[in-house]
Amino acid sequence: MKVRVQFYSQLRDVAGAPELIVDLAEGGTVTDLLGKIYAKVPALRSRDKSILVGAGVEFVDRNYKVQPTDEISIMPPVQGG
Amino acid sequence: MANPVCEVLLTKARLEAPKLNADFSAGAIVDFWGTVRQLEDGREIEGIDYEAHEVMATHQLQSVADEAVSKFALGAVIIHHRIGFVSAGEASLFLQVKARRRQAAFEASEWIVDELKRKVPIWKRPKFRAGERISKPEKKPESAIPATMK
Known part of the structure; x- marks a missing residue:
């Protein structure tokens, strides 16, 4: 399946683009997706421990199974307030 | 309190306190303003650019406002957060909490700001006086990841 991935804040700068379309097998998890993203953008791998992942409007953990309709957000730690 | 009010807003407009409409029946009303400091990491700034996953x-x-109402039995929560460029000295956050008692109002206010800083996808980039624009350093990873993700 094709998954739309959007990058935010500093991670958009590191990725060099606001979004990517990633090919992911059905049933693939966030961990699988991040592996594909790091293969395309190796500079993001060093940020792995701090990266937050959203599916739609909710945060999801690394074991979350990505759905074909999900819009995935790749985000650095939040800094509001 | 019946029919609690929850109002949240992301806006590029300058923040202003909502009118109380002379409604002081809550018992305790706490207003909190978060403002942009003049210095960031010891350096003078013009302001901060706030970016959000809107x-x-x-x-x-x-979600934070709804949970606060339930957790602290609040009568109202209003959270307004500014996005875009906010000059030093201007407000980036306005929070108003209404409760029956001051303890709940103060505790809820602090809890809401803590949760906001942990869960709401907003990021800032200080604009320094010299024109240099750098990203604010990330927090340590462990403290930055919401508990729901651990």
Whole structure:
């Protein structure tokens, strides 16, 4: 399946683009997706421990199974307030 | 209190306190303003650019407000967060909490700001006086990841 991935804040700068379309097998998890993203953008791998992942409007953990309709957000730690 | 009010807003407009409409029946009303400091890491800044994942941030703000109402039995929560460029000295956050007692109002206010800083996808980039624009350093990873993700 094709998954739309959007990058935010500093991670958009590191990725060099606001979004990517990633090919992911059905049933693939966030961990699988991040592996594909790091293969395309190796500079993001060093940020792995701090990266937050959203599916739609909710945060999801690394074991979350990505759905074909999900819009995935790749985000650095939040800094509001 | 019946029919608690939850209002959240992301806006590029300058923040203003909503009118109280002379409604002081709550018992305790706490207003909190978060403002942009003149210095960032010891350096003078012109202001801060706030970026948000707007749809997700609005949803997360609403979740925080709803949870606060339930957790602290509040009568009202209003959270307004500015996005875009905010000059030093201007407000980036306005929070108003209404409760029956001051303890709940103060505790809820602090809890809401803590949760906001943990869960709401908003990021800032200080604009330094010299014109240099750098990203604010990330927090340590462990403290930055929401508990729901651990």
